Amino acid sequence: MEQSEEGDFPPKKTQPEAAAQQQQQPPPAATDFPAKKLARQLDFTGYTGASSSASLTASLPEHPNQSQPSAAVLKPSHPQPQQLPQPQPHAFKPSQPPKPQSQPQPPIMLMPMQQPPGPPAAHPSMRPLKPESPRPRPRSNNSEAKDGTPKKQKQCNCKHSRCLKLYCECFASGVYCDGCNCVNCHNNVENEAARREAVEATLERNPNAFRPKIASSPHGARDTREETGEALILAKHNKGCHCKKSGCLKKYCECFQANILCSDNCKCLDCKNYEGSEERQALFHGDHANNMAYIQQAANAAITGAIGSSGYGSPPVSKKRKGQELFFGATVKDPLHRLGQFQQANHMKTSIPSSSLSSIPGARLGNPAGVGPSKFTYRSLLADIIQPQDLKELCSVLVVYSAEAAKMLADEGKATEKPVQEHRQTLVTSTQDQSQGNKDSSIAEKASANDKLNGNPAEKITAEESSSDGADISKARPMSPGTLALMCDEQDTMFTTASSPNGLMGHDNLSSQLPDGQGLSEAYAEQERIVLTKFRDCLNRLITLGEIKETKFSSFARTESSNQRDTISNGITGFRVETGNLQQEPFSNGLAKSAIPPSVRASQMVSSAGIDPFPKIPSPTENGDVKT
DNA sequence: GAGTTTGAAACT
DNA sequence: CAGTTTCAAACTC
Numbered sequence: 001m002e003q004s005e006e007g008d009f010p011p012k013k014t015q016p017e018a019a020a021q022q023q024q025q026p027p028p029a030a031t032d033f034p035a036k037k038l039a040r041q042l043d044f045t046g047y048t049g050a051s052s053s054a055s056l057t058a059s060l061p062e063h064p065n066q067s068q069p070s071a072a073v074l075k076p077s078h079p080q081p082q083q084l085p086q087p088q089p090h091a092f093k094p095s096q097p098p099k100p101q102s103q104p105q106p107p108i109m110l111m112p113m114q115q116p117p118g119p120p121a122a123h124p125s126m127r128p129l130k131p132e133s134p135r136p137r138p139r140s141n142n143s144e145a146k147d148g149t150p151k152k153q154k155q156c157n158c159k160h161s162r163c164l165k166l167y168c169e170c171f172a173s174g175v176y177c178d179g180c181n182c183v184n185c186h187n188n189v190e191n192e193a194a195r196r197e198a199v200e201a202t203l204e205r206n207p208n209a210f211r212p213k214i215a216s217s218p219h220g221a222r223d224t225r226e227e228t229g230e231a232l233i234l235a236k237h238n239k240g241c242h243c244k245k246s247g248c249l250k251k252y253c254e255c256f257q258a259n260i261l262c263s264d265n266c267k268c269l270d271c272k273n274y275e276g277s278e279e280r281q282a283l284f285h286g287d288h289a290n291n292m293a294y295i296q297q298a299a300n301a302a303i304t305g306a307i308g309s310s311g312y313g314s315p316p317v318s319k320k321r322k323g324q325e326l327f328f329g330a331t332v333k334d335p336l337h338r339l340g341q342f343q344q345a346n347h348m349k350t351s352i353p354s355s356s357l358s359s360i361p362g363a364r365l366g367n368p369a370g371v372g373p374s375k376f377t378y379r380s381l382l383a384d385i386i387q388p389q390d391l392k393e394l395c396s397v398l399v400v401y402s403a404e405a406a407k408m409l410a411d412e413g414k415a416t417e418k419p420v421q422e423h424r425q426t427l428v429t430s431t432q433d434q435s436q437g438n439k440d441s442s443i444a445e446k447a448s449a450n451d452k453l454n455g456n457p458a459e460k461i462t463a464e465e466s467s468s469d470g471a472d473i474s475k476a477r478p479m480s481p482g483t484l485a486l487m488c489d490e491q492d493t494m495f496t497t498a499s500s501p502n503g504l505m506g507h508d509n510l511s512s513q514l515p516d517g518q519g520l521s522e523a524y525a526e527q528e529r530i531v532l533t534k535f536r537d538c539l540n541r542l543i544t545l546g547e548i549k550e551t552k553f554s555s556f557a558r559t560e561s562s563n564q565r566d567t568i569s570n571g572i573t574g575f576r577v578e579t580g581n582l583q584q585e586p587f588s589n590g591l592a593k594s595a596i597p598p599s600v601r602a603s604q605m606v607s608s609a610g611i612d613p614f615p616k617i618p619s620p621t622e623n624g625d626v627k628t
Numbered sequence: 629g630a631g632t633t634t635g636a637a638a639c640t
Numbered sequence: 641c642a643g644t645t646t647c648a649a650a651c652t653c
Contacts (some may be wrong), residue, residue, distance in 0.1 A: 133643065137636055154650080156649090157648065157649080158647080158648065159647085159648080160646075160648085161637095161646090161647065161648080165637070165638075165646095165647080166636080166638085167636075167637060167638085167646080167648055167649090168647090168648080169648085169649080172637095202637095205637090205638080206637090207652095209637095239636095241635080241636090242635065242636075243634080244635080245633080245634065245635085246633090246634065246635080246650095250650070250651080251633045251634095251649080251650055251651085252633080252635055252636090252649080252650060252651085253634090253635080254635085254636080256639080297629095304641045472632065499636085
């Protein structure tokens with residue numbers, strides 16, 4: 001999207017480029033379920049802050065450089081409309097201009113920023129805003145049908161606006177009408193002039209008219225939040241909604257539609273679209289299908305949002321509820337009540353009595369900022385244990401493992417399982433030592449081994465490694481290990497798609513080294529197994545730590561007395577809770593927990609500033625066993 | 629599928 | 641900037 005800001009609206013790009021870029025972009029916000037219409041949220045500018053006019057202009061037809069105002073203008077990713085046979089021209093528009101997209105093409109994502117909602121897509125990250133499908137039938141698309149991959153294409157039904165006003169979703173999205181059911185449509189190539197005028201008029205009226213309505217918080221991730229496990233709220237509506245009767249729980253509400261919580265930007269009345277809202281939760285719970293859609297995102301959110309110093313903690317910006325709090329406060333559930341909901345929703349198994357909750361978690365555990373009396377904030381038990389850098393490190397390690405596994409597999413060909421295991425052990429050990437150096441060397445090895453086969457991935461890999469320093473993963477770099485590691489879905493694809501030029505490191509190598517596609521699946525499976533095993537181990541450790549902490553709190557609550565020990569503040573040190581059972585308790589996956597005293601394990605996980613957490617987390621040996 | 633409701637966009 | 645009208649999507653029957 002950056003491009004768009006510079007006036008390089010997708011239309012100008014060549015198809016491949018545009019497509020590629022879009023794919024790399026973060027999933028568009030919404031997800032899903034509302035997925036349906038996010039057309040309006042297309043991001044012409046790419047960002048909230050930028051001055052819109054420039055970017056908008058760029059994206060619009062009138063753009064100077066558009067030597068060819070062809071249809072492609074609006075639908076960037078599908079540049080060559082004309083060449084493609086149009087699936088079916090709209091009845092009213094027989095000559096419908098070229099449609100930019102070819103059918104097979106995946107939907108385009110123009111709005112990277114948000115992702116609120118997570119549609120139940122298999123690959124949530126790819127969410128099409130207005131895909132265009134030549135589908136004759138508008139909404140019934142089976143879009144989400146099978147794999148849940150949304151492909152929806154929104155088709156308007158405008159009758160009086162000629163599709164030249166923002167009322168029209170297509171127009172608002174910056175795309176030509178294609179296969180819509182509109183009447184007297186002017187939002188097409190044939191009426192480019194009129195369209196252009198309309199665009200200008202619209203911009204004149206509101207320079208931000210074509211900018212995304214939903215934007216992620218300028219302050220970044222901290223503003224993001226996970227909502228009771230159901231929806232992922234990552235952004236807020238720029239203008240906010242003004243709903244009066246829908247309670248912001250219907251798609252009339254733009255916030256709801258985008259699957260984001262109402263924010264302080266909203267001026268809605270009787271809003272129920274706030275964090276912890278019973279109505280909202282009921283709504284989600286009642287819609288199981290949609291729930292599934294969010295699961296993945298929620299999971300990701302849990303990782304990115306719950307980890308670190310904030311957890312649910314103190315949202316910088318309250319996600320609203322101002323309506324209720326200010327005017328209906330008395331009638332709305334009190335914080336405690338909501339707390340209970342959260343806990344349930346999060347499947348937090350805690351033995352802490354609700355009565356003690358109010359005094360324990362949230363506010364107390366660090367992150368005092370923003371924790372107001374009226375705002376309940378849930379704080380993950382792992383909040384103090386897992387630090388952002390830990391996560392990054394973990395991601396890096398997993399990627400390294402993957403790379404190593406690929407290399408190993410390639411070297412050994414279809415070697416037997418045993419060697420694999422051994423190698424894995426070696427890897428684990430070496431990794432535990434930790435050190436970037438190690439990782440680099442590992443990667444370097446792999447890279448060098450593959451150099452002959454491929455380009456020279458070494459550089460890229462090396463660069464990626466640097467992300468472990470805690471720098472922003474999303475920097476200009478192509479794809480950091482962290483990103484790769486987190487791209488579960490994408491990885492799946494990568495694993496199975498040998499053609500990806502940019503595939504996960506190691507894959508290409510592996511595939512290229514193996515004779516043919518034959519052993520690939522096996523090799524990938526093994527590779528995946530290794531990585532997943534590592535990840536599992538890490539998770540087991542986290543579970544253990546969480547339980548320890550939980551136990552601690554539980555005990556704390558019970559005794560509820562003195563507690564003030566230092567322990568809580570840092571959440572780790574000093575607890576001496578009944579750990580006996582913990583140690584023996586078997587993992588649900590059958591793995592036995594380590595017999596190491598919790599405190600010891602915990603310390604391993606804890607990463608205090610300056611300490612490289614990585615070694616601690618990811619380097620579990622076989623079954624989560626830590627070196628004693 | 630027709631009619632109603634709703635709230636954003638457009639207009640005054 | 642507030643109030644009103646227009647519009648099309650969402651929703652209901």
